[in-house]
Amino acid sequence: MCKPNPLKIVDIKSNSNETPKEFLNALTTQGFVFIDGHDFTSKEVNTLFQLSKAFFELPMSYKEQFAKTEGNTGYISFNRENLDPTRKNDFKEGLNISDLNLVTGEPSSEAPVPDWIKEAERYELVTSVIRKFNILTLKLLELLAIGLNIDDTETLKGRDWFVSRYRPDAKSGSTLRFLHYPKLNFDSNPVGEVRAGAHTDYGSMTLLFQKQNQEGLEIFSQISGKWEKVPYIETGKFPGMAPPIVMNIGDLASYWTAGLLKSTIHRVRFESQDEKQSEDRYSIVFFSHPNDETLLEPVPSDLIKSRSKSGVAKDTKYITALQHLHRKLASTYDV
Numbered sequence: 001m002c003k004p005n006p007l008k009i010v011d012i013k014s015n016s017n018e019t020p021k022e023f024l025n026a027l028t029t030q031g032f033v034f035i036d037g038h039d040f041t042s043k044e045v046n047t048l049f050q051l052s053k054a055f056f057e058l059p060m061s062y063k064e065q066f067a068k069t070e071g072n073t074g075y076i077s078f079n080r081e082n083l084d085p086t087r088k089n090d091f092k093e094g095l096n097i098s099d100l101n102l103v104t105g106e107p108s109s110e111a112p113v114p115d116w117i118k119e120a121e122r123y124e125l126v127t128s129v130i131r132k133f134n135i136l137t138l139k140l141l142e143l144l145a146i147g148l149n150i151d152d153t154e155t156l157k158g159r160d161w162f163v164s165r166y167r168p169d170a171k172s173g174s175t176l177r178f179l180h181y182p183k184l185n186f187d188s189n190p191v192g193e194v195r196a197g198a199h200t201d202y203g204s205m206t207l208l209f210q211k212q213n214q215e216g217l218e219i220f221s222q223i224s225g226k227w228e229k230v231p232y233i234e235t236g237k238f239p240g241m242a243p244p245i246v247m248n249i250g251d252l253a254s255y256w257t258a259g260l261l262k263s264t265i266h267r268v269r270f271e272s273q274d275e276k277q278s279e280d281r282y283s284i285v286f287f288s289h290p291n292d293e294t295l296l297e298p299v300p301s302d303l304i305k306s307r308s309k310s311g312v313a314k315d316t317k318y319i320t321a322l323q324h325l326h327r328k329l330a331s332t333y334d335v
């Protein structure tokens, strides 16, 4: 039986004039959407999931050598992260790769990336996927700018408004993240254990791959006012390509648009005892951030000018992308 899907699926390849409007509409309502027509093949995404699983199977003593410290790169062990400070810490482990050069897809040489990942074939896959995620983000940001009908100025075409804040030679918070949530074992994980607490994402947009029979992501829908499950969508329109990717708006895009684009609260739950989750959950996430010094000022669009400052940014003065990231990381890791 087909699972209900609260999210629109937008095909970005077929080049319809309606696509920017359709995309914008999904992001001003749910804040989450499925993107079809991306450039990821099934084969490469499957290989990436295999790599992620093999990494998390390495001994804890190895993974802990690359523990995340003051930067955002590194291994994050079980119960270390707390995305919802009102609840218990998250029962998941993760590996962040940050401090990225988005032209080459490589992290800076100081970032504590496990040498296991740096082995030639693995590194080639990881860096090519980072480049692809970034290219997809830029395409989506352009679509968004067209949908928002951002003012054209002499120096800047409106459709480049976001993309011009993504200079590839400048630092940003963009991060590739592998996550692993063990399946529920009611003896060791009593009910109430949280896999990922309710939160919004910190960047401008997030892209996420998940796998069949490993569901658990839920969004707090602004349409229904209820928690709704994000299903796994098996196939898109394009043979040989990975299934539609989950995309959502993060805080920065909400600030930029005075809350028109929704940075929707989401969480990852264990399925209930009845649903008997049979597999661990793995997800692969790309958090896209503009350059660190980018000001979170409103975009010049008539759709935004008519709004009061009612976004996530209740406290503005306009801060920068980096200031926002530092604030959020401090509360997530209690540093």
Ligand SMILES: O=C(O)CCC(=O)C(=O)O
Binding pocket: 179, 196, 201, 208, 210, 217, 266, 267, 268, 283, 285
């Ligand atoms: O694993 C997931 O499905 C969600 C992960 C997530 O929301 C996050 O890391 O921000």
Ligand SMILES: [Fe+2]
Binding pocket: 199, 200, 201, 266
């Ligand atoms: Fe998230």
